[in-house]
Amino acid sequence: MNALLLPLADSKPGNQALTISLFTAVVAVTLYITWWASRQNKTTADYYAGGRSFSGAQNGLAVAGDYMSAASFLGISGQIALYGYDGFLYSIGFLVAWLVALLLVAELLRNSGRFTMADQLAFRMKQRPVRTAASTSTIVVSIFYLLAQMVGAGSLVGLLLGVKSEGLKAGVIILVGALMIVYVTIGGMKGTTWVQIVKAVLLMTGTVLITFLVLLKFDFNPSKLLGAAAVHSGKGEAFLQPGLLYGKDLTGQIDFLSLGLALVLGTAGLPHILIRFYTVPDSRSARRSVQWAIGLIGAFYLMTLALGFGAAALLDTGKGSAVAASKGNTASVLLAEVVGGGSGSVGGAILLALIAAVAFATILAVVAGLTLTSASSFAHDLYVNVIAKGKVTERDEIRVARFAAIGIGAVAIGLAIPAQKLNIAFLVALAFAVAASANLPALLFNLFWKRFNTSGAVWSIYGGLISAVVLVIFSPVVSGKPTSMITGADFSWFPLSNPGIVSIPLGFILGVVGTFVGRDTSSELRYNELSVRALTGAGAEGAAKH
Amino acid sequence: MVDEETGHERQARAYEAVHEAADFTELKRRYKNFVVPWTVAFMVWYLAYVACNNWARDFMSHKVIGHVNVALIFGLLQFVSTFLIAAVYGRFANRKLDPLASGLNAKYKRERRR
Secondary structure, eight states, rough: OOHGGGGGOOOOHHHHHHHHHHHHHHHHHHHHHHHHHHOOOHHHHHHHHGGGGOOOOHHHHHHHHHHOOOOIIIIIIHHHHHHHHGHHHHHHHHHHHHHHIIIHHHHHHHHEEEEEEEHHHTTTTTTHHHHHHHHHHHHHHHHHHHHHHHHHHHHHHHHTOOOHHHHHHHHHHHHHHHHHHHIIIHHHHHHHHHHHHHHHHHHHHHHHHHHHHHHHHHHHHHHHHHHHHHHHHHHGGGGSSTTSSSSHHHHHHHHHHHHHHHHHHHHGOEEEHHHHGGSSSSSHHHHHHHHHHHHHHHHHHHHHHHHHHHHHHSSSSSSSHHHHHHHTHHHHHHHHHHHOOOOSHHHHHHHHHHHEEEEEEEEHHHHHHHHHHHHHIIIIIIIIIIIIITTTOHHHHHHHHEEEHHHHHHHEEEEHHHGTSSSSHHHHHHHHHHHHHHHHHHHHHHHTTTTTTTTHHHHHHHHHHHHHHHHHEEEETTTTTTTSOOOOOOOOOOSSSSHHHHHHHHHHHHHHHHHHHHHHEEEEEHHHHHHHHOOOOOOOOOOOOO | OOOOOOOHHHHHHHHHHHHHSSHHHHHHHHHHHHHHHHHHHHHHHHHHHHHHHHOOHHHHHEEETTTEHHHHHHHHHHHHHHHHHHHHHHIIIIIIIIHHHHHHHHHHHHHHOO
């Protein structure tokens, strides 16, 4: 942990005050937005779907805000800073994945659901088993994703405030958790969406600024930046070529393919992204919001190249450096300090504080979005439709969602503390693998395969979910390697660090097998209705009228 | 005549009527004819990129301009193709899908009122 403190050794006490005041400002602004939004929440449609009144562009910003998490801002640039070109795959997979969402999922889902991912399945299936399954996988995927964000918050604040002890870091994580609970319980979807929009603007601005300053140092010549990164990394041209991180042997190559598959198929199964499509009035705005998101996210990922290679060219990334000690998670923030004028300079201090505050806003916003997603799914799917069987008032439903947010927040806090030493982008990739295995097969089959039925959905969701999670538990991520979460024991037998290549096909296969084993054909009755609704928007939930 | 039909039945009948409409068959056909080939195309293109990183490293390491190599250009082309496909789909959906969909949506509303 000492390595994390090195960059602060010569920073002036005034810099920390600046950092803390910017942090406080971010928190204050977002809390104000949340409070403001809460005064307009009246119905469940307001709480879960922001009244379905956001425009395509607004929601596009919010989608981008939800998607450009700490994994993108801190994780990807960190991977590039440490491993060069191989870190770039994340950017590409994360972006191409949006085509699956745009072409196959976004509009159809907008037309056929109400609040949660499960709504769309429950349309023609048996409510209770399907909602229970979809809600379980929503919560599991969200918790994986939450973990990654909390780890980001831990390393970020650890770096900035020079927090030494694990106890204080845990304190930071608890604080982030408490804040997100406030956002979600008070602001609901409308508050969370506005927080995402503000955060997306802040993040884009901050990234453009750092990219500009990095390129300025290299005369706006990308080749010069790449050359400097290659030399300074100590790895030479190999730093710009595939192979430093992935694919050293056949197992590694298959692992890389597995990661690539999980990234491209995960997005369209991420519950917190899917429910964003319910915040717009119709499918046309859902399409517009995905197009906006693709533009923003694409531009952002292009800039992560400058951030990552810039960090490699300008920072110490060798063994024992602060960047390496944080698994790359702190590269962007330290880079901001260097391009601002270096450690000890006023410019450096301001930029460091600014970018750290942006990163903190990013984490808060994404964490709020994820918590809202899982709380909504718990309240709307499990509590209302499974436990209380529909006999609940809207007020009670929202109250349950608020309690669920507190519970899920607590679980995420508890799990985030031991996961501190993993790279954020890597953790998120696991969430993508689980989403692609458990959610995507059921969503696609439900929309495009008439014969698909309740047991098919249940088999594919639980099958994909359990296989993905079990394979992670018995992979080198959890045990058996010096870099594993548990170092004392070795119970790994699955060689790949990403389970996608096994669990995604399994999710699809189990969907087919379950359908034929279940035999039930009652789900075919409403398929025509579902397809009419999905493709034309007939009878879809409209914007709330106030 | 007294209308004995419940709201739910009327709704189901309206959906059925839209489903039987020739325009709906056409909408489904247009959607599938666009989405299936493009999805296959971008998945193959993306997996080709992933595979080249694994199994065509000499090709990927070939320098093109300065320190910019094939691997980087291939990666950037994935960005270009994603932007292009998103734009092409948007145009297609606005021109070829939306008019049919809104016509059918209106038909659904008429049927429900009947």
